[in-house]
Amino acid sequence: MDLVVDGQNYVIDADPEMPLLWALRDLIGKTGPKFGCGIAACGACTVHIDGSPVRSCALAVGDVVGGITTIEGIGTGGKLHVVQQAWLDEQVAQCGYCQAGQIMTAVALLDEVADPTDDDIDNAMGGNLCRCGTYPKIRSAIKKAAAMKAAGN
Amino acid sequence: MASVGKIARRTFLVAAAAIAGGYAVGYYYYQKPYPNPLEDDLGEGEATFNPFVKIAADNTITIIAPRAEMGQGVSTTLATLVAEELDVTLDQIKVEHGPVSFAYYNSGLVEEGGPFAFFDESSTAQAVRSGFLVVGKLLGLQGTGGSSSMRDGYVKMRQAGAAARLMLIAAAAQKLGVAAGELETLNGTVLHKASARSVTYGEVAVLAATMAPPSEVKLKDKADWTLLGKPQKRLDMFAKVTGAPIYGIDVRLPDMLYGTVRMSPRFGAKPVDPDLAKAEKMPGVVKIVPLATGYGHGFGIIADNTWAAFKGAEAIVTTWDAPDYPLDSAAIDAALQQALGQKGSATRNDGDVDAAFAKAAPEKVIEGDYSVPFLAHTTMEPMNATAQFKDGALEIWCGNQSPTILRQRCASQLGIAQDKITVHTTFLGGGFGRRIEMDYAIYAAQMATETGGRPIKVTWTREEDTRHDAYRPAAVGKFRAQIGDDGMPVALDMKLASPSVTAGIMRRLFPAISPVGPDKFIVDGAFDQPYTIANYRVSAAEMPTTIPVGFWRSVGASVNGFFHEGFMDEIAVAGKIDPIALRKTLMADHPAAVKVVEKVAEMANWGEVLPKGKAKGMAFSLAFGSWVGEIVQVADTPAGIRIEKMWIAAEVGTALDADIIKAQMISAAIYGLSAAMGQEITFADGAVEQSNFHDYDAMRMFQCPTFEVAVLENFDRMGGVGEAGTPPAAPALANAIFALTGKRIRSLPLSKEVKFA
Numbered sequence: 021m022d023l024v025v026d027g028q029n030y031v032i033d034a035d036p037e038m039p040l041l042w043a044l045r046d047l048i049g050k051t052g053p054k055f056g057c058g059i060a061a062c063g064a065c066t067v068h069i070d071g072s073p074v075r076s077c078a079l080a081v082g083d084v085v086g087g088i089t090t091i092e093g094i095g096t097g098g099k100l101h102v103v104q105q106a107w108l109d110e111q112v113a114q115c116g117y118c119q120a121g122q123i124m125t126a127v128a129l130l131d132e133v134a135d136p137t138d139d140d141i142d143n144a145m146g147g148n149l150c151r152c153g154t155y156p157k158i159r160s161a162i163k164k165a166a167a168m169k170a171a172g173n
Numbered sequence: 174m175a176s177v178g179k180i181a182r183r184t185f186l187v188a189a190a191a192i193a194g195g196y197a198v199g200y201y202y203y204q205k206p207y208p209n210p211l212e213d214d215l216g217e218g219e220a221t222f223n224p225f226v227k228i229a230a231d232n233t234i235t236i237i238a239p240r241a242e243m244g245q246g247v248s249t250t251l252a253t254l255v256a257e258e259l260d261v262t263l264d265q266i267k268v269e270h271g272p273v274s275f276a277y278y279n280s281g282l283v284e285e286g287g288p289f290a291f292f293d294e295s296s297t298a299q300a301v302r303s304g305f306l307v308v309g310k311l312l313g314l315q316g317t318g319g320s321s322s323m324r325d326g327y328v329k330m331r332q333a334g335a336a337a338r339l340m341l342i343a344a345a346a347q348k349l350g351v352a353a354g355e356l357e358t359l360n361g362t363v364l365h366k367a368s369a370r371s372v373t374y375g376e377v378a379v380l381a382a383t384m385a386p387p388s389e390v391k392l393k394d395k396a397d398w399t400l401l402g403k404p405q406k407r408l409d410m411f412a413k414v415t416g417a418p419i420y421g422i423d424v425r426l427p428d429m430l431y432g433t434v435r436m437s438p439r440f441g442a443k444p445v446d447p448d449l450a451k452a453e454k455m456p457g458v459v460k461i462v463p464l465a466t467g468y469g470h471g472f473g474i475i476a477d478n479t480w481a482a483f484k485g486a487e488a489i490v491t492t493w494d495a496p497d498y499p500l501d502s503a504a505i506d507a508a509l510q511q512a513l514g515q516k517g518s519a520t521r522n523d524g525d526v527d528a529a530f531a532k533a534a535p536e537k538v539i540e541g542d543y544s545v546p547f548l549a550h551t552t553m554e555p556m557n558a559t560a561q562f563k564d565g566a567l568e569i570w571c572g573n574q575s576p577t578i579l580r581q582r583c584a585s586q587l588g589i590a591q592d593k594i595t596v597h598t599t600f601l602g603g604g605f606g607r608r609i610e611m612d613y614a615i616y617a618a619q620m621a622t623e624t625g626g627r628p629i630k631v632t633w634t635r636e637e638d639t640r641h642d643a644y645r646p647a648a649v650g651k652f653r654a655q656i657g658d659d660g661m662p663v664a665l666d667m668k669l670a671s672p673s674v675t676a677g678i679m680r681r682l683f684p685a686i687s688p689v690g691p692d693k694f695i696v697d698g699a700f701d702q703p704y705t706i707a708n709y710r711v712s713a714a715e716m717p718t719t720i721p722v723g724f725w726r727s728v729g730a731s732v733n734g735f736f737h738e739g740f741m742d743e744i745a746v747a748g749k750i751d752p753i754a755l756r757k758t759l760m761a762d763h764p765a766a767v768k769v770v771e772k773v774a775e776m777a778n779w780g781e782v783l784p785k786g787k788a789k790g791m792a793f794s795l796a797f798g799s800w801v802g803e804i805v806q807v808a809d810t811p812a813g814i815r816i817e818k819m820w821i822a823a824e825v826g827t828a829l830d831a832d833i834i835k836a837q838m839i840s841a842a843i844y845g846l847s848a849a850m851g852q853e854i855t856f857a858d859g860a861v862e863q864s865n866f867h868d869y870d871a872m873r874m875f876q877c878p879t880f881e882v883a884v885l886e887n888f889d890r891m892g893g894v895g896e897a898g899t900p901p902a903a904p905a906l907a908n909a910i911f912a913l914t915g916k917r918i919r920s921l922p923l924s925k926e927v928k929f930a
Contacts, residue, residue, distance in 0.1 A: 035456060035480070042480040046431060051423040052416025054602070055479075056553055057635045061866035064553060091416030100414070107414040111406065111832065114840055115244030116413030117420060117553040117602030142875035149866060151553050151603050152244045153843025155877040157836070 023084065025050060026093025036082025040074075041065045043081040044090065052091035052120050056149070063148030066121040067091075073128040075147075091120035094127060102173050103127045106165035114152035122148045126162050135166050207313065210274035211237070218375075220382035222337035224276040225255055225330060232361055232375030234259070235267045239277035240326075241317035241574045242270070242409060243552075243604030244840070245895045246833040249407045251326050253829070257400045258334030258392060260358040261374075268408050273576035273596040275313030280306045281321030281893075282314060288520055288693055290701035291798050291890075292763055316575035318609055318724060320797035320893020323829055327891060328392075335390040337381075344381035345372050395827075404832035409600065419600040421571040424559040426628040430459060431479045433632055434616050435486040436471030438640050438860035439496040441719055443470045447491035455488050457481025462623045466586060467684055468612040468721075469641065473620040479632050486634070496859040498718045505856060509544075509649045509716050512670035517714035518691045521700040524708035529664035533655040539747045540653045543736045543919045547854035548645035548725055549861075549869060554602020555638040558617035561628035566593045567618055568628075572601030574609040578682050582611040583618040605844065606724030610643050611682065636864040643681070643723025644854055646672040648695070648732040652740045655708075660748030661758060664708035667740070671695045671732065673715045677722040691715070698730030698900050699737050703763035703795055704756075720856075726844050727896035730796040734900025735849070735907070738792035739919060742908040752791050752908070753779055760793075765824050765888040766800050769793065772883055773802035773822035786810075787817070790909030794900035799892030800824035803842060803901040805878070807909045813928035814910065816846065816878045821898060826891040828884045835882040838898040842880070845902025847871035851924040876929065 023030045025048060032047045039058070044050040044067070053076055056064030060075035067076045070086035094101040100108065103126050113119045122145070129136055129144040136144070141162055150158070211221040218230030227235045236259075238251035252268045271277065285291065286308075287301035309325075338358055345363035346353040349370055357364050364371045374381075395402065412419050437444065449461050449472070457477040464473050472489055476482035499505045530538065558571035567587060573579050576596045584591045601608055617631040633641075648671035655664040673692040692715060700711035725731060745752040753774045760766040770793060774780075777789060786809040793802045806818040821838045828834055852869060855862045863869040903921060910927060911917050918926045 038478070038480045042478060046478040046480070049425060051418045051425070054420075054553070055422065055555065055632065057866050058483075059635075059865055059867065061870075062553070095415070104414045108410055111410060111836075113244075113407075113410055113413035114246070114836060115553065115601060115603045116409065119413055120416040123414065145874040149553070149871060149873065151551060151605070151844070151847075151871055153840040153847075153872070153877075154836075155843070155872075155874045156839060156880055158874065159877075 021081065023048070024087040026090055034081050036080060038081050039077050040067070040079045040081045040084055040088070041076040044076060050090050050092060054117055054120060056118065062118070063125060064118050064121040066124040066148065068124060068128060071128065071131060073125050091124060101127060102168045103130065103165045106161040106168060110157050110161040110164060112154050112157040112161050114154055118148060118150045122150065122158055126158070126165065129162065130166055130169060134170065136162060207274065207276035207278070210272045210276055214272070218379065220378035222340055222382055223333045223386070224274065225333035226259065226337045228374050228378040230375045230378065232373040233267060234261055234265055234361060234374065235269055237271035238268050239271050239315060240322045241572065241598065241601055241604055241608065243317070243572070243601035243608070245837055246407055246830070247317070247322045248409055249405055250323060250830050250833060251330055252408060253400050253405055254326055254330035255334035257398055258331045259338050261361045263400065263405055263408060265361050270598045273315060273580055275315070275577065277315040278310050278313045279316050279321055279325045280309030281325030282316050282319050283309045283312070284321070284324070285798070286693070290703070291795055292703055313577060314575065315577040316609065317604070318574055318606060320895040320897065324798065324891050324893055331392050332390055335392055336386050339387045339390060340381040340384040341374050341377055343384045344377035347380065348372060348377055401829050404830055407833070420554055420602045421559065421599045422554055422557045422602065422632060424570045424599065424630060426559065426561065428627050430475055430624055430627050430629040431477065431482055431632070432473055432475045432620055432629050433479065433482040433486050433634060434464065434471060434473050434637060435489050436464065436469045436637065436641050437493045439493045440469060440498070440721055442494040442496050442859070444491045445494055447489065449489060451490065452485045452488035455481065455485045458485035460623060461485065461489070462620060464616055464619055466612070466615050466619065467681060468615060473616060473631070475620060475624060475629060483634055496719070498720050500859045501857050502855045505647065508718070509647060509670055512714045512716035513649050513651055513668060515714040517668065517670070517712040519710055519712040520691070520693070520696045521709060521711040523706070523710070526664055526666045526708045526710040529655055529708040530653065530666065533664065537656050538653055539656065539743055541740055541743055541919055543650040543652065543739060545648050545732050545735060545921045547647045548848055548852055549639050549642040549854050549863070550605045550607035550725060551639060551869060551871065552601070552603030552605060552607050555633045555635050556613040557630065557632040558613045559628060559630040560617040560621035561626070562587070562618070562621040563626040565589060567621065568595045569614055569618060570597040570599060571614055571617070572599050572604070572608055573611070573614065574604055579611050579614050582615055582682065586615045587618055587622065605726040606728070607642065609724055612641065635866070639864050639869055640861040643677060643721040645725030645731060646674060646722035650736045652736070654740065654744050656744065656748045660750045661755070662706050662744050662748070665706050665710070667699055667711045667736065669695055669699065669711070669713040669733070669736070670716055671713070672718045672720065672722045674722050674724060674728060676715070678724070681721065694729040696733065697728060698733030698794060698796055701795065702737060703766045704759040705762050706759065726841065727796055727899040730794060730900040731845065734792065734794045734796070735903040735921065738794065738901060738904035739907055742790070742904065742911065743917065756793055766793070766795065768885060768887055769800045769802045769822045769824045772885060773804050773820050776822065776881055776883060777804040777806070777820040779804065788909050788912035790905050790907065790912050792901035792904035792908060794897070796897045796900050797893035798826070798890060799894055799897035800888065801838070801897045801901055803905040805905040805909045807906070807913050809913060810930050812930035814913070815930040816876065816906065819878045819880050821880065821882045822885060823882065823894070823897065824885040824888055824892070825894055826886060826888045828886055831884045834884050834894045837894045838882050839880045841896055841898030842902045843872055843877065845899040846906060849903035849906050849921055849923055850929050851922045853922050
């Protein structure tokens with residue numbers, strides 16, 4: 021089976037029923053996407069397939085069509101993605117375990133909506149659970165990232 | 174408040190734990206420092222000064238922050254304590270958790286173990302506190318919990334930095350041939366201004382480490398701090414926004430196998446007639462091994478990858494023996510009510526409660542029956558550990574809240590000596606008390622003995638995690654109050670019943686010792702609140718059970734915050750007194766508490782006329798040495814009740830990093846609100862019914878209120894901040910809902926009575 025992950029080609033030998041998350045973590049060694057629930061209920065495993073956010077714990081690897089991007093592949097040229105930079109500036113993370121998923125969902129939101137309202141943020145981020153309660157900082161980081169993007173960063 | 178007999182029993186309990194650990198050998202031992210574990214593993218040209226500091230020749234400065242980093246920011250602030258006195262900047266240092274060692278004992282964990290309120294400064298309370306500090310060192314317990322990391326590290330870590338700095342200056346003086354008094358330090362360098370010469374710490378580190386440590390060090394005055402007391406950028410933030418492999422679940426080792434567990438859903442019960450044939454033939458499954466441990470019985474599934482292990486676990490066919498506790502929630506509730514009917518023992522007994530109620534007019538007495546459910550921790554990172562057993566030695570990698578207990582329990586499980594075990598403590602994807610338990614480590618250690626020396630990473634499913642926790646115990650309370658003619662309470666009687674967290678913890682982590690005496694956790698957050706009421710009694714009875722109960726963020730205060738402050742709101746309503754005014758009057762003996770209440774009221778503009786369909790509620794709690802007032806504003810919307818705003822005022826004594834403290838207050842409040850809104854663990858057929866986030870959810874982004882937090886520094890002793898925001902959250906919300914709807918909800922979760930948007 022062939023997969024393109026963060027711009028690199030991988031050939032893996034996997035049960036097509038295996039969720040993409042476990043193919044990424046155990047077979048390819050991409051540990052950025054996290055295991056949280058296995059039923060697409062927490063968002064910790066969020067990756068992009070051709071730019072759209074998907075819950076990799078509930079998608080069979082055999083059904084993947086398109087290029088996969090993980091948290092490890094969103095920065096360019098050794099530089100953080102603007103959303104990561106906003107997360108860093110706003111000091112969002114506590115335990116940090118859900119944050120790769122939060123960031124991947126936020127990146128997709130900002131690709132679609134340049135200047136999201138609170139409602140847009142609520143709608144987009146509702147599937148990403150955080151047990152440390154970093155939501156207020158996630159909200160401000162998304163707004164900051166939107167402003168940074170608008171300013172051409 | 175407490176009799177000497179009770180104190181003696183409880184002190185004995187902790188001292189007994191020390192003896193069982195095999196470390197307590199008398200008073201002289203307390204005076205003697207533990208050996209520095211860093212000496213065993215120094216690089217070429219690297220030197221160590223004490224268990225917290227090592228410096229390499231290239232001036233790489235490593236600070237050991239020996240507490241679990243589970244999101245609360247300890248690694249940053251502990252390192253800042255050392256850096257402040259060592260005179261280095263935070264971008265110059267590397268922070269490591271370090272090895273497992275008694276040298277990293279946490280006295281703060283047990284300092285408040287006596288039956289005294291935090292504000293009790295009587296000589297008995299102070300004597301017991303210093304006694305517990307000694308016990309804390311004797312225990313050698315390296316642990317993270319009880320919001321104790323800063324209180325334990327505040328002096329110790331600064332002394333470590335200051336002592337190392339003096340040794341570096343002494344070495345530089347020798348090298349430069351000048352008097353130490355002519356030298357100063359700046360950012361990792363020793364300077365001799367008169368001759369314009371300097372040496373880096375790294376250049377004199379090896380020589381400095383041979384110098385005699387100073388017998389006394391003078392710590393900087395607070396006014397001279399350059400790092401402490403100011404918000405710092407967290408040192409773990411970059412790794413956490415880039416998806417770096419920093420958690421136990423990310424560990425990858427050469428030739429590693431993967432696994433999971435399928436444990437009995439009935440606690441303590443054994444499998445009956447298991448059929449492993451189908452599971453063993455599942456693709457990718459290597460081997461299925463029985464697990465028999467102090468935590469439970471079941472199977473370990475060893476496989477080529479985690480998914481194969483999960484599928485193998487599902488394919489095991491078995492029934493489980495009957496457990497020795499009531500099978501369902503109704504029967505457990507009955508057992509709780511039975512315990513509540515027993516006399517119990519009083520931890521607070523001011524005035525004469527029985528006499529007061531005997532002569533009280535019935536219309537002046539109010540009563541309330543309260544209850545809260547069992548709760549799971551549901552850390553975002555499901556339980557896991559990676560282990561390798563080779564040549565009789567165990568190496569283990571995982572997030573954990575106590576490496577010394579981990580080593581002890583794994584040694585006991587495998588029947589090997591503790592010095593045959595190496596523990597690597599990773600970052601934790603959430604802790605909240607869950608990772609003081611050792612089940613994940615014990616299972617991985619046992620499974621590692623079945624792999625022919627290959628390492629194995631054992632990851633639990635979310636379902637296994639939710640159904641095999643050490644739960645926040647369910648609790649019930651029966652309360653009554655007598656209201657005086659002025660509307661103020663003249664008598665308050667609180668009777669509580671709950672399973673004992675101490676009994677559970679001792680059974681699992683210190684099985685050689687039987688707990689004695691009443692469990693302080695059942696009354697924490699109720700008996701120790703800074704209210705003065707003429708007749709005031711808090712008593713409790715234990716409901717014995719083998720259902721595992723453990724430390725859940727703020728422990729007993731998570732229960733009693735809701736009970737005490739919900740009922741205090743009822744007292745205010747019955748006496749027609751404003752809840753803020755009521756508290757200011759009852760807390761008049763404690764100015765720090767009054768200031769907190771005044772501050773949060775001012776922030777929330779308490780007393781303003783709100784539009785129809787909006788209301789506020791308040792609650793206060795003193796827990797882990799921090800005094801916290803919270804006000805919640807709710808709104809009635811077509812979709813249900815929306816939590817709009819929350820204001821928090823927190824008195825912490827000394828604020829080492831206000832931004833991290835504010836983040837912890839918000840975090841703890843959301844943790845409490847999540848539970849109050851909808852969380853409940855229930856039982857059927859001896860097993861937990863909930864399994865994943867679809868039936869055990871937490872607050873989501875769209876439910877999250879906006880927050881305003883004020884950090885106060887009026888009290889003379891430092892409080893812990895990781896948990897103190899949780900206890901007032903549930904009652905502030907319930908009291909706001911009462912103000913909004915007129916409905917007094919005395920049982921959690923609130924979702925059984927109202928709908929949330």
